Amino acid sequence: MKILITGGSGFIGSHLARTFIQKGAEVYIIDNLVTGNKNNIADLDTANLHFFEADITTFDFSVIPAVDIIFHLASPASPIQYKIHSVETLLTNSLGTYKVLEYMRATESKRLVLASTSEIYGDPLVHPQTEDYFGNVNTVGPRACYDEAKRFAEAMVTTYMRKYNLDIRIARIFNTYGPNMEINDGRVVSNFITQAISGKPITIYGNGDQTRSFCYVSDMIRGLSLLAETDGIAGQIINIGNPEEKTMKELATIVKAMVTTSSEIVYHPIDQDDPRKRKPDITKAQTLLGWKPEVKLEDGLQKTIEYFREALRK
Secondary structure, three states, X not given: OEEXXXXXXXXXXXXXXXXXXXXXXXXXXXXXXOOOOXXXXXXXXXXXXXXXXXXXXXXXXXXXXXXXXEEEOOOOOOHHHHXXXXXXXXXXXXXXXXXXXXXXXXXXXXXXXXXXXXXXXXXXXXXXXXXXXXXXXXXXXXXXXXXXXXXXXHHHHHHHHHHHOOEEEEEEEOOEEOOOOOOOOOOXXXXXXXXXXXXXXXXXXXXXXXXXXXXXXXXXXXXXXHHHHOOOOOOOEEEEOOOOEEEHHHHHHHHHHHHOOOOOEEEEOOOOOOOOOOOEOOHHHXXXXXXXXXXXXXXXXXXXXXXXXXXXXX
């Protein structure tokens, strides 16, 4: 089996690479390391790993043979990252997605899984969010460079699917956490844990009543793998995330207790267009993939805290 992962040295991509190499697959990675980290894949079997440090918007895909599965994950994904790299985020999800699709057509590669996001739902007016909800997104706000880029990528891959009869699947990924997260990526889990370990104030934006649903990375990888490997589901759009909803205040309290820190919880003004609620309806994932998350929040957080303790010591 041959696998291509764009963004394959990033948080989720590196775990996917490890999973498929352990299955005996030959894995090709394209990553420009803007938000990825080669240390995430440094321990992988180099005999079955082909790494290209490159931007997919300019990469010459002719050097990669046809593959069985393409995982298109390339893109900054956290608010801090995609606001800093706003133009790159737009181009990666538009021009980059086009180039991936043209490579797929030219090589007759079998399947493509687009890593989309729960952010395409924006600040949702439907709760929990189902895949048939079109979203409530500010097209010109500070988060639009990511939200609209992913919405465009979805439009691009589904258009190619209809026009060229390609096997496309879309994963709408909800908040994911675990080892290989970047220390300074700005996600709420990494923020809370690093602040708590360092004894700094745990920063909540807004009043802390906004909610998120947190999926441990091993559950996410299992869901993405099933989405890619299940036959007969071409064209499906599937939420992958944990439907257990937590407020930011609840999460901060849990992290503070688990780290055993004296850090105080402080509040700052909320960012524009920050979603008030976020919870996936995973009925389709359960029905079509037989998937649901298995790792409890506290268990996943313990492993993530251990990872960050070690990372902060380096």
